[in-house]
Amino acid sequence: MELKDVDLNLLVVFEHLLRERTVSGAARTLNLSQPAVSNALARLRRMFDDELFVRSSKGMLPTPLAQDLAEPVAYALESLQVALSQKVSFDPLRSERSFRIAMTDIGEVHFIPRLMGALRERAPGVAVATVRNTAVDLASEMSLGKIDLAVGPLPELGSEFFQRRLFRQRYVCMFRPGHALDKRTVSRSDFEGAEHVVVTAAGTGHARVDEILAQRGVQRKIRLRVPHFAALADIVASTDLVATVTETFARRSAAYFGLRHIPHPIDLPEIQINLFWHARYHRDPANQWLRNEFVGLFSD
Template sequence: MELKDVDLNLLVVFEQLLRQGTVSGAAKAMNLSQPAVSNALARLRALLGDQLFVRSSKGMLPTPLALELAKPISFALESLQATLSQKRSFDPEHSARAFRVAMTDIGEVHFIPPLMGALGQRAPGVTLSTVRNTAVDLAADMSQGKIDLAVGHLPELGSGFFQRRLFRQRYVCLFRPGHALDKKKISMRDFEAAEHVVVTAAGTGHARNDEILAEAGVNRRVRLRVPHFVALADIIATTDLVATVTWTFAERCARYFGLKYVSHPFALPEIQINLFWHARYHHDPANQWLRNQFVELFAD
């Protein structure tokens, strides 16, 4: 006999017969009819080739084989029930869950400080790792549960994914105080005359800006290209270079680095920053909880 030949419901009936000692007691505990329990017992007897329970003045007494099977079956059912119960709920205060979220380095600047502050208060045992969507097979890893969430402008995550808008981003020009562009409004002539640093962040919505400006015939004097945003504020603070960045990034640079920014002279389209999760984990309580943290902290 192989496990695939065993109906799990028969094992549940077996355990209840052990506990209750009578067919009527097992039927009542399981909210079944007595004939249904008797039929299940008959199937078990045929499957195992043993009476399992025999009638006596003290109820249904287990046979030696039934006693031998009692402990492993009880343990297996309890383990399965515990696992199913655990998946129906998530206790952040006592969880040691390790989450993985895909985002860019500019996403880390915006999301991680408030998120870690919230996790420290609400889920002290929970840990978080960030990954770059360009460094992994994002769709495959999310479908397999290797990455819990992704956040950003990710149009490639379509079929099989849910998404929730967090906010929209507009673009501005970022520069040091005292720069020639340090005024209330700049023209396209001002923009083209300036020297620029460009972040070539592959796999992000920001990379599309280069294409849009080029297609419109905008002639930028690009002096420096960097692959990420992490050093951008330091670069701009110590040079005459200008960067096209999102408003949220510019606002943070103004607050912590004393930089200045102004509305972009070119009508670059706004981008929508969304939260993504795979359909397989739509009802997963832990995934739902983390999604709620993002929505509560960042949704406009």
């Protein structure tokens, strides 16, 4: 097959079928009829002599050949789009775009209030949706443009991603006022003697803390495990349980729940929070604008 034999419009349909996994979804996003998309898929199948997509209970799944074609086709179309759109800019004051950002629930606590406050003034029509990075194939979703940015310690995002450090922070020990640890000096034995609540945030950088404590032989009396940070401050405020959390989370919990925190009695490494975006969207004006908002609001 030679390039002159390829209809560019068919490749556009191919990429949308990869994203949507249904003919109806691709037709809707392309503003075409379903028969038109079905006809394009039939032509694609003849052109590549492959089914490309097969029906399943989870939608139309790509064949191995379609998976092999996904990245080069995406890069080719994105490069062409960038070349054709060099003079196109992003106007946040007029835009009604919806951005999707991957972050943890503790990330939502730290980033979303300030971000939405800024957008209210600078981009009143822009909407934001958050998604858990552990709930999706993050690298794939970002490469396809389904997720615009990701925030956190995400070592699994490889060389096809750009990243920018936002800030570093330390871990602290958080508890209610009047707790036995609420004193000037807390030893390792004091820490081990307390009862603990642990957030089992698998797939996040915070899970690394539990690994480090275990490696150092720290023996905690874990009375409660929860899957997220959402209720952690409420739990700590109404019990004698102790939590190991980031300092930014502890400060916010102190402001809203009156909780106390101290430097952690175990020497834990600081955690670095980075902003990630896929190389395909490095020059995309909308993505650039949102990245600049994050850096301006949260970078140290």
